[in-house]
Amino acid sequence: MQEFTSDQLMLRDMARRVADEKISPLAAEIDAKSHYPDELVDLFRKLDLFAIPYPEKYGGAGQGVLSACIMAEELAKVCSNSAMVPTTQELGATPILLGGNEDQKSKYLPPICKGEVRVSFALTEPEAGSDVGNIQTKAVRKGNEYIINGVKRFISYSDVADIMVVFAKTDPAADARGLSALIVDAHSPGITIGKHEDKMGFRGFNACEVYFDEVHVPAENLLAGEGQGFKLAMKTLDKTRPIVGAIGVGLAEGCLEYAINYSKQRVQFGKPISSFQGLQFMMADMAILVEASRQMVYKAARAADNEDPEMAKLGAIAKCLATDTAMRVSVDAVQILGGSGYMREYPLERRMREAKLLQIVEGTNQIQRVVIANKILS
Ligand SMILES: Cc1cc2nc3c(=O)[nH]c(=O)nc-3n(C[C@H](O)[C@H](O)[C@H](O)COP(=O)(O)OP(=O)(O)OC[C@H]3O[C@@H](n4cnc5c(N)ncnc54)[C@H](O)[C@@H]3O)c2cc1C
Incomplete structure (x- = not known):
């Protein structure tokens, strides 16, 4: 309970x-x-x-x-x-x-x-995905403004955003310590929304390239001070990774429920396929992963709410476990439906395509393991 x-x-x-x-x-x-x-x-x-x-x-x-x-x-x-x-x-x-x-x-x-204002998070670039320190976009201070030049990639909802939080180098000579975050009006002159990526799944939103060409931003829109961008991005992800984990839990639960119901209806060899122990064990394993992921997500979320010093590690564990679970459970759910699982008429191939993204966004699951390893080895 x-x-x-x-x-x-x-x-x-x-x-x-x-x-x-x-x-x-x-x-x-x-x-x-x-x-x-x-x-x-x-x-x-x-x-x-x-x-x-x-x-x-x-x-x-x-x-x-x-x-x-x-x-x-x-x-x-x-x-x-x-x-x-x-x-x-x-x-x-x-x-x-x-x-x-x-x-x-x-x-x-x-x-x-x-919900009157939609906001995007603009961190990733063509040459800076996992390697956030390699961000090339620059924000140069001139009087009371910053002038932003650069390119962002895969920015979710950037085509409908009213504002974006943009991470750019204010000190290009420095690595991640030269990174700053600015609130940018998405309709500013000089911003162009580029290619809408043709994605495998999650087709209900666009992830686009965003070009910044001499975009003027009031200096008062700087968040947390110059050079604080990397820390702010990481602190943000500590809070939001449990939520990506929760999407993984929900997706996996939906797939498991669908597979269970189907297995009780589908008859082969004169019996519902749910009576075969081979499938029962698959479903039991799926339930184990779903339940463990759910508990881990709630634990990480409570840690994030309480500013627990362990929140970064717990958030990374929750995101990793729950989204790997979503992938595994969605693949196994397709298998339980047999050929029907592969068909668009049923929802599971869609869920399987969606699960893959969860292992990639907000830091790939390899990067979550890097975070966890750093924490447990330090
Ligand atoms: C649909 C979609 C929406 C997105 N939305 C946003 C958004 O709104 N805002 C935003 O800023 N970004 C967004 N992203 C970007 C996403 O966060 C990045 O794709 C992700 O961080 C990985 O970066 P990359 O794609 O450049 O892969 P890379 O960093 O090039 O990684 C390639 C592979 O190398 C592995 N790898 C890299 N470094 C290491 C390492 N040190 N150890 C082990 N393995 C490593 C990765 O795990 C991966 O398997 C989105 C991406 C997608 C696909």
Whole structure:
């Protein structure tokens, strides 16, 4: 039994109801048409789902990372694209929450909580994925402004963003210590949204290249001081990795549930295939991984909410375990359906394509292992 607050139980039940009644019927179409319906984003706004983790002082629901995980898990059970809508907003907003001064937080967080302002997190570049210290984008201070030049790659929702938190070198001679974070108006002159990547899965949102050509940004938009960008990015990921883990848990749970139901209906050799021990053991292993991942995600989320010194390690473990689980469980669920599992008529091939991304974003699972190894060996 989880020790959830009454607010968290209400959130879980509401997210479950919305997922089943409103989102589930659209999940396959979102993937097939590569389009996320505006009416679902409006529904999220109406239900205040963009506000969940942020302090009430800035218009949030004051519920923290664990609640964001509870919500993401429920949405991801039926539609990973839907879970990504508030999750990516959290990735963009968390640097403002953690690194912003009072003026920045009061200005930007309330409209983000309402979902009126969409925010992207712009870290990755063509030559700097895992190797964040190699970022080439530059922000040069001139009077009361920074001038940004460079290219970002794979930036989720950048085509619909109103603002972006952009990580750029203010001291190009330095490595990661020369990195700073700035809040950038996404409609500024000099910003061009480039190629929309043709993705394997998660086709309900666009990940695009973003070009910065002499983009002027007020110096007051600097977050946390020059040279603090790397630390801020890492602190942000400590808070958001459990949420990616929660999407993995939800995705895996959805796949397991589907496979169990199918195995009870499908008859071969005169019996439901659920009666074969070979498949029973597969499903038992899937349940073991799902349950272990869920507990690990909740533990990491509580650590993030309590600023526990172990939160970076726990967040990396949770993200790694839960998203590797999502991959394994989705592959095994396809196997349990046999040929039908491979067909687009059934949801599992979509879930399998989506699971792969979770092992890559917010630091690949190799990078999570680097984080964990550094922590346990230091
Ligand atoms: C759909 C999508 C959406 C995304 N959204 C965003 C976003 O909104 N904002 C953003 O900033 N980024 C975003 N990303 C980028 C994502 O975070 C990166 O793709 C990821 O960090 C990996 O970087 P890379 O793709 O350059 O791979 P690389 O860093 O080139 O890695 C290639 C391989 O080498 C491995 N590797 C690298 N270094 C090591 C090491 N030290 N030890 C062991 N193995 C290593 C990696 O694990 C991987 O297997 C998104 C990516 C995708 C695909």
